[in-house]
Amino acid sequence: AQKITQTQPGMFVQEKEAVTLDCTYDTSDPSYGLFWYKQPSSGEMIFLIYQGSYDQQNATEGRYSLNFQKARKSANLVISASQLGDSAMYFCAMSPNTGGFKTIFGAGTRLFVKA
């Protein structure tokens, strides 16, 4: 069965520091995509970053990078130089190739950025 695990219900980080949000996944499918989404208090879901299972390099998008360790089945999100506006809920998601683009989500991590 496909599963996403985010073990940190809440995280605190000081403004301007980096923070890592953990995500592990379980799938028997060799082909899959990994995603991170941000959900601020307004409730919208904002796509942040994508990593394909065959990508050799870790994905980066501005201050976001994905630390992909395939053998460990982990896809941690790293936010550099945290800003107050980064305070939000963050969801890790996976889309295995079998199942036709079905995307499942972890429970989320709430990030608090302190001034």
Place this chain on the structure above:
Amino acid sequence: DARVTQTPRHKVTEMGQEVTMRCQPILGHNTVFWYRQTMMQGLELLAYFRNRAPLDDSGMPKDRFSAEMPDATLATLKIQPSEPRDSAVYFCASGLGTGPLSGNTIYFGEGSWLTVV
């Protein structure tokens, strides 16, 4: 600016009433998802469609929920009869389902906030 449009944004209804939520996916997207978000369960996948055909609705309570895509520009999620435990935010999302390795992400609507009293 292309976006997924959901209606209604907010709905308060009495137990036993029928609720219909509508979604207009991004033009050209061929995969549509319905998710439910609650504090206790997080984001649950209820159903999803590819080219208007249902691929998986195993996450949906069959006795009271139904999901359809009458055409490529409209997806509906219906609850009949509604119950207080159905109170949640219902998200519609759409994507260009060429496969997870293509990097095609799914884009979410703003959600329908449902309260059943």
